[in-house]
Amino acid sequence: MDIRELQGYASFFMTIFLVVMLYWYIVHLYRSEKRGERDYEKYGNIALDDEITSTPVEDKPASQRDYTEKNK
């Protein structure tokens, strides 16, 4: 198998892989909102409420967070 052929396979499978990832990501975004794990839209408030004294939208580091935030 020469390099051109290898390149062809690599390109093909990597593209498929990334496309699957992208669609999986869309599913992930909506599913985790539906299950109440996450509310993505609240992150939009980071820009609106950005005084240094305002309460962060998320103030715990990722490692200490339990992924069951309650949506209102």
Added chain:
Amino acid sequence: MFFHWLEKNPFFFASAVSIVISFAGLIEIVPNFSQAARPIAGLKPRTVLQLAGKNVYMKDNCMSCHSQLIRPFKAETDRYGEYSLSGEYAFDRPFLWGSKRTGPDLHRVGNYRTTDWHENHMWNPKSVDERSIMPAYKHQFTNVADIETAYAEAVTVKNAFHTPYGPEFKTTRAAWEAHRPKVIEDAKKIAADMKNEGVKKMLAEGKVPEIVALIAYLNSLK
């Protein structure tokens, strides 16, 4: 969950972005490198004088208005000559294809323009056609071309990239001093077809005017 730490952890995020953006380069560019680097049969590297001319071409940034790439269309091959081949550029560092034709393509200009034509044209483009919007490059008739740098470039590409220059091309100053008369001799051959007195005077003093080097380069574009 995989996506959660990707969104929160700057390090993983940065790695993910790097992988995604370098993918295209890896697939598109890297594997083709050895293929595209192969010169066509009989391709000779440019002489030191022509290299110095190429550097004048770069210094005055001729490629902002002139391309060196003939595309495979009848209209282009009729106008400029045979379409360009990858192997013809194998020794061009950098490539000088340009991206805009405010003036015509120059990839084969050596086939249909002469030293005399270039001399008139570079001195005053409007003398060739009064509708020309190209500026005159009179300073090239008095500026001295940097042939020593051109020599250093030839030696560098010979050592680093195996460009086929002869064994007399060495990194030492002595080798350069030995090669210098050859460059002056080449320049005098070009100047023999020119009428500008200042150019001839400079050459007699052992200095190569930029215009001579540039014309040597343009004549080599075939």
Added chain:
Amino acid sequence: MQSNATLEYDYSLAKKFTFLTILFGILGMLVGTLIAAQLAFPELNYLLGEYGTFSRLRPVHTNTVIFGFTVSGIFATWFYFGQRVLKVSMAESKFLMVVGNIQFWLYFIGALLATISLIFGVTASKEYAQYEWPFDIVVVLVWVLWGINIMGLIGIRREKALYISVWYYLACFLGIAMLYLFNNMAIPTYFVTEGLGNPLHAVSMYAGTNDALVQWWYGHNAVAFGFTVPIVGMIYYFLPKESGQAIYSYKLSLLSFWGLMFVYLWAGSHHLLWSTVPDWMQTMGSAFSVVLILPSWGSAINMLLTMKGEWNQLTDNPLIKFMVLASTFYMLSTIEGPIQAIKSVNAIAHFTDWIPGHVHDGVLGWVVFMIMAAIFHMAPRMFKREIYSKKLMESQFWLQTTAVVLYFTSMWIAGITQGMMWRAVDEYGNLMYSFIDTVAVLHPYYMIRALSGVMYLTGFLMFAYNIFKTMTAGKELTAEPQFRTPMA
């Protein structure tokens, strides 16, 4: 948090970079207007002897607006909103302040010297990568310092979630770093010989077709990571903040981000259609350019929909006008680009004035408008004064909008006219026009373009004057405005 009661955001670096943005903006656009006029009136080539020809000045124009104006704008906005969305002040870290100041001075001096070097013809000749190797090293240093600042600020942040704009700025940092390093690989000839020749001269590591591929992989994506990615990041902060409306769909912004990251890099080879690079690469570049419409429009539509229900703001807040027009031009140029990347269209468009036309509806309409809007938004917060004149802002908006429209329409016509004339044949199959015929016919369009340049430059000077008066004579504010920028 009680301890933060007296803590404030530190805008000193944002201010410094704002001044540079305006300075380099004026310089770059002045040179741009001059070279546009040179094409219409060639006598203007002789104002500065050998240093004033079109060919010498074109890279001065492109590099000053890219690495001077746009990059300063990116730095200025980063040092403004970076703190705000991470909810941490630069003043909290002496180290980051010092690094930021070193970055500023190194950048300022480096950019000035690099510009001068281009005027003197010291150039590596690859488009938008003309700086010779010593200046490349300065660029890399500045970039590394900026990287330290981004990572440092992220490291001490209070807001643990990274806002989408931070994503875009991080991508800008990484993308430019990768592209710039690979494209500028060169060997300085002086140091590998016995000190022969000019120490500034270097020879590219790549040759011919390879060099072209690397260059346009860089050239196209310098546009991606310099003119698109950070500007999208900018509008995702400034538009919601100015209008008081959260991003229409945060999920869509995340999705378009990854889409843009993946697709953009492939499109570089559309600059090399019909050249000597392999056909499959050209086709790939062409196809991915068309796919690129999706993530680009994803972002643009998201911006426009952010204004949903609040379109009345468009009529009474000129700042919203600037940003909405910017997104509209973003949509226009991201549909125009893919059209030009179709191989048959490219056969006519390539090498003609349609290409500069396309570039300029993107940069004049999108990049410059967005950066000016960002500065208008930041100025009252940085200087604690109202914007000096709303009227001036309105007239600037209309003057510059007209200028952009004149610019791209004239260049579309010029480009397509010339492209068609190059290939026109008579009934016997002979070429109908000599090259110079196709140059002479462009004269009126070059005049219109030069005029539009003068108009746009005038608008930019009005902007600079407005900001200057805001700093010195604007009505003082007692409290920082939350959303809408106050203006007199």
